[in-house]
Amino acid sequence: MRPSHSTEHRGPALLVPQTSFLGDVVLTTPLLSALRERLAPRRLAVLVRPDAAPLLRGHPAVDDVLVDDKRGADGGLAGLWRVAQRLRREGFDLAVCPHRSLRTALLLALAGVPRRIGFDASRGWFLFHERVYRDPGRHDVARNLALMDAVGGWSGTPCLHVPVAEDAAARAAALLDGHGGRPLAVLAPGSVWHTKRWTAAGFAALARGLGARGVFCVLVGPPSDVARSRRIAAAAGANVLDLTGRTDLATLTAVIDRGQVLVGNDSAPMHLATARGVPVVAVFCATTPALGYGPYGAATRVVQVDLACRPCGRHGGRHCPRGTEDCRHLVRPGAVLEATLALLDARAGG
DSSP: OOOOOOTTOOEEEEEEEOOSOHHHHHHHHHHHHHHHHHHOEEEEEEEEOGGGHHHHTTOTTOSEEEEOOTTTTTOHHHHHHHHHHHHHHHTOSEEEOOOOOHHHHHHHHHTTOSEEEEETTSTTGGGOSEEEOOOTTSOHHHHHHGGGGGGTOOOSOOOOOOOOOHHHHHHHHHHHTTSTTOOEEEEEOOOSSGGGOOOHHHHHHHHHHHHTTTOEEEEOOOGGGHHHHHHHHHHHOTTEEEOTTSOOHHHHHHHHHTOSEEEEESSHHHHHHHHTTOOEEEEOSSSOGGGTTSOOSSSEEEEOOOOTTOOSSBTBOSSOTTSOOHHHHTSOHHHHHHHHHHHHHHHHTO
């Protein structure tokens, strides 16, 4: 259902394309709210990959969620052309583009959007009418909000937000029924990139330590993480409910929303938790928060080891360049447990 925005809004028909990873879509939500407040667009649509669409349905700043299946039906040059023609028929006046890919910039140009704003660091920078400096030293939320400089600026307070649908909340409640009312820690041990994943043994030790202190743990993740989560659950004992592969994205968000804390890697669940106001302990392995993608908010802790080889890439990688994976193996479960208990104590204390 679309948000109910006043028909008196006579601002532009606005498109915000963000077809990167799920976490990047979450980090774009403050920009969406700022654009709604500043421009009062008569229509604000976002363009995302199919897997990210549930994140923004029902967002108060968003009228429409459009899909670019660039890794599937819309792939290749023919798919690019089809999406561009669909967007052209939508009649957008303005595009504000936080995504830095050449494909996205080309898509907007082929769609004939008459005013296109993007980053100077975009691979398709030359296809934008107005370009904004992207500061590599700032958090990605702040970098995205810098695009507001091209539309008159904005001085509000940034806030991540991902809505939880009522039916998803009901599914989450049913899945978590029976955990006994104990404090709930959501553990998200997965990541697309192997070198960003803290060890299974570490997560299992954390779950045992939390269980000894009366905290119930739930494992979450996509179907690709099922085997790893099973190893963690088996080593952790009876204190763990394994929901890996059993939730769609909307239900995953609702499960996270019911937690008192989330412990995860540098991955989408970390950002989903901060967008729902859930305290976060983020374990950073191959990457570092200095890249701009750390947990956004006050109720967050980062656990990592100081190694000269970090970060080894913007996304980490499939393999450790040094062959040691020290960034994963040297993170102590005791340090993660201490950070988790500190956030749980702070939340319990109000």
